[in-house]
Amino acid sequence: MGKKKIAIVLSGCGVYDGTEIHEAVMTMLAVVKHGAECEFFAPDMMQHHVINHLTGKEMNEKRNVLIESARIARGKVKPLSEFNANEVDALIFPGGFGAAKNLSTFAFDGANCKVIPDVEKAIKSMVFAQKPIGALCIAPTILAKIIGDNVELTVGSSEKPILAVNQMGAKHRKVTDHSTVIVDSRYKIVSAPCYMLDADIAQISLAANAVIFTIMEMIK
């Protein structure tokens, strides 16, 4: 039997305008340690903007989400339009503002956000195939928007994102530590707050491991 395939959706490279790098890399490590393999996807589109990560200010530049995501994936990333739920065992969304600025407009529109069609399609096809989806940090907001239906998930313990998650029709479960994951067994959704809480990188590793362990149990 071949290795289980875990698809990871990237949204750029850097916490303020793309994928949170530590969350993505710790997810990769957890996947490989659990004997599975990663496959990377990212939308082939321009980033909402480019943030200078030193100052937090917007830069007068344009960058492409797929091309920047390739930095984390060392080149091996496919356009999200090619994602096929039949070819993978699980789907993971690491966090970072890319999830809320590129994959969706949650950072700007909160509960009224839009999710890009390729992400919506990927999520719906996984749900239809009854395969698990993991989401870290701010990324569970996307699942709240697309699935709704009282799906249980967490974005940590901050009031504003919790309110928005509930407004989108999901059922938020407050989490204040890094080793707790929230599992929705109807939809096979596994979420953890990661950097939505204060965290060091060892705690991110712990959370990514907990998410991947839970998902590996679901697909074994």
Added chain:
Amino acid sequence: MGKKKIAIVLSGCGVYDGTEIHEAVMTMLAVVKHGAECEFFAPDMMQHHVINHLTGKEMNEKRNVLIESARIARGKVKPLSEFNANEVDALIFPGGFGAAKNLSTFAFDGANCKVIPDVEKAIKSMVFAQKPIGALCIAPTILAKIIGDNVELTVGSSEKPILAVNQMGAKHRKVTDHSTVIVDSRYKIVSAPCYMLDADIAQISLAANAVIFTIMEMIK
């Protein structure tokens, strides 16, 4: 007693034109797991070039090493010109072509490479203070150039970089597995090949852990 401080020198964000992201993140994880803390430095200079990590081709863009390094460090990175050996316990150079294109010209000039002054100064001040330096992947070439004097180190098992390391006056020790580190006890240099060998991310984690464990033993 406070935590040990491990300085990490970044050279951008992405294997082909900056720091190899996995090596940097696994180094951070190893540092935190060993009860120490990371402090990040990078030179405030333009990258040699910008590589599209999807295609491997050069892009018509300019990026700053310090600003791009802040993506890995989540903003907390200082100009390398502010590095002070008195304030840290050890210094680490992760790999990636940034070490050989931005911190030095090794990618272009091999044994005849130049190393930028801030890197040379940081290395010499650590050697003078008798504090350890770790280097992963291609980064030991910089130590070969600056220290020479038959310093023992490894860049893995490929003929060309090995030859260049020896030409620069270091003594190369061939390594073909990921858990072996080479220690030069005269100069307190600890090196490991990481992605200079074929590797998956769990093997990078293993190597980073081995380097940091060895260094923590030296400074305890």
